[in-house]
Amino acid sequence: MEPRPRSFYILAAVFGLFLLFLYGPTITIAILSFQGPEGGLTFPMRGVSLHWFRDLFQEQAVGDIWGAFGRSLLLGLLVMVTTVTVSVMGGLAFRKRFAGSALLFQLVVASLVIPSILVSLGVGLIFSQAGLPVHWASSGFGAQLTWTLPFGLLIMFAVFNRFNPAYEEAARDQGASAWQTIRHVVLPIIAPSLIGVALFGFTLSYDEFARTLLTAGSYNTLPLEIYGMTTNVTTPVIFALGTLTTVFSFAVIGVFLVTVWVLGRRRARAGSDAGKGV
Numbered sequence: 001m002e003p004r005p006r007s008f009y010i011l012a013a014v015f016g017l018f019l020l021f022l023y024g025p026t027i028t029i030a031i032l033s034f035q036g037p038e039g040g041l042t043f044p045m046r047g048v049s050l051h052w053f054r055d056l057f058q059e060q061a062v063g064d065i066w067g068a069f070g071r072s073l074l075l076g077l078l079v080m081v082t083t084v085t086v087s088v089m090g091g092l093a094f095r096k097r098f099a100g101s102a103l104l105f106q107l108v109v110a111s112l113v114i115p116s117i118l119v120s121l122g123v124g125l126i127f128s129q130a131g132l133p134v135h136w137a138s139s140g141f142g143a144q145l146t147w148t149l150p151f152g153l154l155i156m157f158a159v160f161n162r163f164n165p166a167y168e169e170a171a172r173d174q175g176a177s178a179w180q181t182i183r184h185v186v187l188p189i190i191a192p193s194l195i196g197v198a199l200f201g202f203t204l205s206y207d208e209f210a211r212t213l214l215t216a217g218s219y220n221t222l223p224l225e226i227y228g229m230t231t232n233v234t235t236p237v238i239f240a241l242g243t244l245t246t247v248f249s250f251a252v253i254g255v256f257l258v259t260v261w262v263l264g265r266r267r268a269r270a271g272s273d274a275g276k277g278v
Contacts (some may be wrong), residue, residue, distance in 0.1 A: 033239035068225035083201030091156030116210035139215040
C-alpha cells in the first residue's frame with residue numbers, strides 16, 4: 001500500500017478543524033447542560049447531574065417552552081406537507097415549458113437570496129395592511145414557505161430531469177389513467193426524493209428564526225422562545241433545552257433515513273421477486 005501524500009494529512013486536519021468549528025458550540029452546550037444544581041453558564045463545571053433536564057420539565061418562571069415546542073412542531077408539519085405537495089406539482093408542471101416558466105422559476109429562486117429579515121418584514125406588513133391577523137399559523141406559515149419551497153422545487157426539478165418517461169408510457173399502454181400513472185408509478189419511484197423534500201421542509205421550518213421573527217405574532221415558536229430566554233434565564237436549563245432540541249432534530253433525521261432505507265429494501269425485494277417471476 002502506497003503511503004498517503006502529505007497533502008492528505010493537511011486536508012484531513014483542515015477538515016477536522018472545520019468539524020470542530022461546526023459542532024464545537026453544540027458539544028459545549030451539551031456538556032454544560034449536565035452541570036450540578038449549583039452550576040452556571042460557563043466553565044468550569046460545578047458537579048455532574050441531570051438536574052437541569054428534570055428542571056426543564058417543571059413550570060418555568062420565564063418562557064413557555066412546551067407551548068412553543070408544540071407550535072414549532074405543528075408548524076413544521078404543515079410546512080412539510082405543503083412543501084412536498086407544491087414541490088411535486090411544480091416539478092410535474094416544469095417538465096414541459098409553458099408561458100412565463102422562466103420568470104416563475106427566477107421568482108422562486110429569488111426568495112433564497114433576499115435577506116430573511118426583509119422577507120419577514122414584508123410578509124408581516126402585507127398581513128397587517130390587509131387587516132389579517134399576524135399569527136404563527138398564517139403569516140409565519142407563509143414566510144417559512146418562501147424558505148422551504150425553493151429547496152423542494154429545486155430537488156424535484158433535478159429528480160424529474162432524470163426521470164425516465166418510459167415508465168409512464170408503459171403504464172398508459174396498460175390502460176392506466178393520468179392519475180393512476182402518477183399514483184402507482186411516478187410517486188413510488190420518486191418516494192425517496194419526496195422523503196428528502198419532507199426532511200428539508202420540516203427541519204428548515206423547525207429551526208427557522210429570521211423569517212418568523214416579525215410574522216409569529218403574540219405566540220413564539222421554539223427558536224423565538226429560546227432567543228427570548230437568553231436575556232432572562234441565567235441557569236443551565238437553557239443548555240438542557242438546547243441539548244434536547246438537538247437530540248430531537250437528530251431523531252427526526254434518523255427516522256427519515258430509516259424510512260428511506262426501508263423503502264429501498266422493499267423496492268429491491270420487489271425487483272428480485274419480479275425477476276424470479278419472469
